[in-house]
Amino acid sequence: MIGRRTMTFNKEFWIQRNQSINVDWTAKTVVYCRDVFNHIELPKGKVVMLGAAYSLALEVMYSRFGDRTVGVDRWNFGNHPQCIERDIFDLEDFDCAFVYCDIASFGHIGQQDPCPRLTALDWSLRNLVKGGYCITRLNGYTDEDRKKTKLLLEIAAKHNVGITALPAEYSGSDWHSRDDVLIWKIG
Numbered sequence: 001m002i003g004r005r006t007m008t009f010n011k012e013f014w015i016q017r018n019q020s021i022n023v024d025w026t027a028k029t030v031v032y033c034r035d036v037f038n039h040i041e042l043p044k045g046k047v048v049m050l051g052a053a054y055s056l057a058l059e060v061m062y063s064r065f066g067d068r069t070v071g072v073d074r075w076n077f078g079n080h081p082q083c084i085e086r087d088i089f090d091l092e093d094f095d096c097a098f099v100y101c102d103i104a105s106f107g108h109i110g111q112q113d114p115c116p117r118l119t120a121l122d123w124s125l126r127n128l129v130k131g132g133y134c135i136t137r138l139n140g141y142t143d144e145d146r147k148k149t150k151l152l153l154e155i156a157a158k159h160n161v162g163i164t165a166l167p168a169e170y171s172g173s174d175w176h177s178r179d180d181v182l183i184w185k186i187g
């Protein structure tokens with residue numbers, strides 16, 4: 001295990017990583033956010049991108065939901081006015097209609113203790129209002145990744161939620177929506 005504020009997961013690490021996979025309009029989060037709200041109806045509450053990075057997907061949300069939109073990241077890399085700089089471990093609770101849970105990454109589950117991604121899922125499901133939705137990566141296919149799925153499912157089991165596939169199939173050059181799930185708050 002690595003401590004929560006180590007050199008490994010410092011700002012430079014996330015700049016490098018975000019510039020390699022989250023830097024243009026073909027990013028998975030952008031593609032999802034352009035379409036998924038045509039398939040689900042949101043209750044009242046904030047529309048949140050946990051792990052905003054350069055805020056491209058956040059901007060797509062903002063163009064649809066305006067001031068209901070909130071981005072959260074340890075660093076506001078894109079200087080988006082709707083993004084607040086916050087460590088997930090210090091994020092206050094507020095009512096959410098939708099959370100895209102994308103703090104750190106699925107691949108990093110188990111590499112830090114406490115784990116930002118697991119803390120982010122717990123925050124998401126705790127703060128969803130009844131009828132609210134969360135998108136996150138849940139599915140893993142290797143033995144190692146299935147252990148990560150198990151940890152995420154243990155968190156989901158603590159909340160009154162249902163889990164299903166995304167409402168449509170999406171794919172990009174190196175990603176597919178089969179990895180991700182739509183979670184909804186039953187009550």
Ligand SMILES: C[S@@+](CC[C@H](N)C(=O)[O-])C[C@H]1O[C@@H](n2cnc3c(N)ncnc32)[C@H](O)[C@@H]1O
Pocket residue numbers: 014018022023027029030049050051052053054055056057058072073074075086087088089102103104105116
């Ligand atoms: C996979 S990227 C998010 C990509 C983004 N959702 C997009 O659409 O482009 C993960 C983000 O989590 C942030 N992050 C990592 N650890 C964090 C923590 N403890 N608290 C808050 N944000 C964190 C990183 O700064 C990084 O921008």
